Amino acid sequence: xxxxxxxxxxxxxxxxxxxxxxxxxxxxxxYLLDGLDEVEVFxxxxxxxxxxxxxxxxxxxxxxxxxxxxxxxxxxxxxLPAAVPxxxxxxxxxxxxxxxxxxxxxxxVMRGRPLQFDDLEIVEQFTRRFASGGFEQTEVxxxxxxxxxxxxxxxxxxSRQVERILHNLPSADFDETGL
Numbered sequence: 001x002x003x004x005x006x007x008x009x010x011x012x013x014x015x016x017x018x019x020x021x022x023x024x025x026x027x028x029x030x031y032l033l034d035g036l037d038e039v040e041v042f043x044x045x046x047x048x049x050x051x052x053x054x055x056x057x058x059x060x061x062x063x064x065x066x067x068x069x070x071x072x073x074x075x076x077x078x079x080l081p082a083a084v085p086x087x088x089x090x091x092x093x094x095x096x097x098x099x100x101x102x103x104x105x106x107x108x109v110m111r112g113r114p115l116q117f118d119d120l121e122i123v124e125q126f127t128r129r130f131a132s133g134g135f136e137q138t139e140v141x142x143x144x145x146x147x148x149x150x151x152x153x154x155x156x157x158x159s160r161q162v163e164r165i166l167h168n169l170p171s172a173d174f175d176e177t178g179l
Contacts, residue, residue, distance in 0.1 A: 019141035
């Protein structure tokens with residue numbers, strides 16, 4: 001029911017999605033890069049990831065996984081299933097179709113675009129599917145959201161792009177006009 005919803009704002013959706021993405025990146029680090037080299041894990045994407053790291057102000061010292069998109073991290077984990085725990089592989093394979101329809105919603109939330117009426121509900125449903133079995137940050141994030149309905153998370157430093165034009169207009173959570 002709507003009263004039981006825990007993802008009730010863009011900031012809360014951002015927090016849930018960001019936690020899930022961090023879990024995916026940590027899984028790539030933990031399961032793939034601990035036993036394999038970067039060429040085996042990233043293949044053709046290695047040069048693109050290195051270029052992203054070079055363009056970043058903090059480039060050079062951060063792990064390449066920092067620069068993986070949700071889809072890339074997800075796919076890299078599924079490309080080398082022997083190195084990843086079976087429970088995680090099963091969950092990722094089972095949720096791949098849902099992930100593909102989730103990506104546009106993720107992009108609207110994470111890039112500050114107006115949301116569609118059911119986006120927050122879909123974010124909650126999707127992230128709840130990963131709230132156990134190797135997705136610790138996602139589980140903790142959803143527990144935090146459930147524990148306090150009024151809590152609004154602050155974005156992590158460096159997680160949002162800085163706007164070039166300063167203004168005092170609040171960002172719209174939903175595209176109410178369709179324009």
